Amino acid sequence: MSDKIKTGISNLDTILGGGIPQGHCVLLSGSCGTGKTVLSQQFLFNNAYKQTKGIYFSLTEPKEKMIQNLSGFSFFDRQLVDMGMVSVLDLNTNARLKGVGLNNPLGLVDVIVRSIEENNAKLIALDSLTALCQSLQSDDKIREFIFELNLQMTYLGCTSLLISEIPPFTTQYSVFGVEEFIADGVILLSEIERKGDLIRALQVIKMRGTVHSRNKHVLEIMDDGINLVPMFKSQVE
Amino acid sequence: MVEARKDVRLQKHLLSGETLVDDFALGLYDVYLTDSRIIFFKNFPGGFQAVPLTDVEDVDYLRLFRLNELIKVLALFIGFAYLLLNQQAAASVFNGVYSCILPQLGFLVSADRAAHIFLLIVLTYLLMHLNAFLIPFFGVLEVHRKNHQPLRLPTLLSGEPTALIKRLDEHIMGLSELTCEVDGDEDDSDSYCLRLSEFKRKLSESLTHMDDKAVVSVSTSSVDHLPTVSALLDILTRKRGLGGVYISFTQPYQYLAEAVKQANVPLDDLFFIDCISKMAAKIPSEPKENVVFVENPSSLEEVNVHLNRMLDRVSSPKKFIFLDSLTSLLIYNDEKSVNEFSHFIINKARLSNIFTVLLFQKKEGAGKLHEKVEHICDKKIVL
Secondary structure, eight states: OOOEEOOOOBTHHHHTTSSEETTOEEEEEEOTTSSHHHHHHHHHHHHHTTTOOEEEEESSSOHHHHHHHHTTSTTOOHHHHHTTSEEEEEHHHHHHHTTOOTTOHHHHHHHHHHHHHHHTOSEEEEETHHHHHHHHOSHHHHHHHHHHHHHHHHHHTOEEEEEEEOOTTOSOSOSSSOHHHHSSEEEEEEEEEETTEEEEEEEEEEETTSOOOOOOEEEEEETTEEEEEEOOHHHHO | OHHHHIIIIIHHHOOTTOOEEEEEEETTEEEEEESSEEEEEETTTTEEEEEEGGGEEEEEEEOOOOHHHHHHHHHHHHHHHHHHHOHHHHHHHHHHHHHHHOTTTOOOOOHHHHHHHHHHHHHHHHHHHHHHHHHHHTOEEEEEESSSOOEEEEOOOSSOOHHHHHHHHHHHHSSOOOOOOOOSOTTOTTOOOOOHHHHHHHHHHHHHTSOTTOEEEEEEOSTTHHHHHHHHHHIIIIISOOEEEEEESSSOHHHHHHHHHHTTOOOTTEEEEESSTTTTTOOOSSOOTTEEEOSOTTOHHHHHHHHHHHHHHOOSSSEEEEEEOHHHHHHHSOHHHHHHHHHHHHHHHHHTTEEEEEEEETTSSOHHHHHHHHTTOSEEEEO
């Protein structure tokens, strides 16, 4: 089994059997408000404290707004961003600056790879893969993009979290139905309605190279970030 | 005499780790009270019975006068006396009955033999009914059990062993009962007074020497709720030196904190999880260091998250969790959920060497849940 990157998130490493295997492309799927962005950011910051550089590629939120939203969490440290331990890059802008169209899968992979090499990063989070795939438009290009990205990440020894936005209360892991088959792992963030309350839940659907739990856990977002606890089964019935 | 026999007989029947707490003689029986059982040794003709404390509901001492048995005894005695004095009559009665039952045999025993056999039969009946009359008349200890038929032990004591029965009751309950004195006029039924120091002393005796990862269930009435909580917290924090987390499904933090402060319970290493106030939209505007507010009492996973975080903040190496109360929790969750949650908390606490107190409100419809939970508790205290 390969080396594992610890997420540093309460209980998640236990669920993952020690962490995310190094070099894996992991699909982080969930509908809005389920905690995908917080989880991916916490993953990057927790590892930044351990001197592992990461890049957060955003297609949905401007950098300053993102930092403002993060400032309430205890895992966030502005200094880590300023020092480049966690880089926040707008993929849209970066691609345009390099003359790469958003419908060019190999070009996009190249932009990402160059950013990784320039920053000497070992972790990336892409928020969101769905937005990127929408610009790629065809299943073939999506497949090509994810496959090539996976290949390059493995070559670079870089672990990636690819955020996939899905509709609420569905059993799918991606909008295009392609991404989950190529990814090395799938973590599903969902919502459960219970007596009128909306409860966030996390479930590891697949993770190659590690023995992981497939149980659903309740996810609470607090000032220290993501907290995971087992779900009480009797309340689900 | 009890002392002399104790070492030999008791040592043979004491379980490993079981401690003798009290002993006394009760008529035909020597009674030994241990921390987990009541042991009865019958002196004549000999015998041994042990009842687990968790199975005992109550003890009664009965003295029953059975008129029908007395009448039978007198009738049999008169009959026996007549037959003894008139053996011919005994012989003819026996032969008459004998020939009706077995006519084909057609032979009769001799008159002497017939009389002796008949007298023996009547004497046996007389003695049986005498036994049935005398034993209840001279006192029976009745031990009511939850999962079995009551145990009836004839003591043949001549007096009323009130003090001994009280000792048994106290041992079963684990504490002395709260006493209530009504001040003022007979009509002043609102007055209520507790002998709190006596109550706390007994509670302290029960809890102080328990293991650090023990689980205790405490049943109290709704009237005694706050005094019980204050007393328990005082013992846990001051006497046992524990720091801990109080999870409230019953009272809001503001109300509890006030009551606990008035009882002079140290609050510096005590943290609260309030599951009530947020539902009422009444949480303090300024965040407090030692309390968190949960969305509602159905958010049991959220309680678990806060519990983990709060326990990390407790500075004392020895910790406790106080659940108040499982009965209140039933208002917002079904029995299955509460059962699962309480078992989860108990197991988590045991694995982490944390002392746990589970509070129930007596006679508030938590019967089945109480049974399911208390069988994995180390001690049950009923107030």
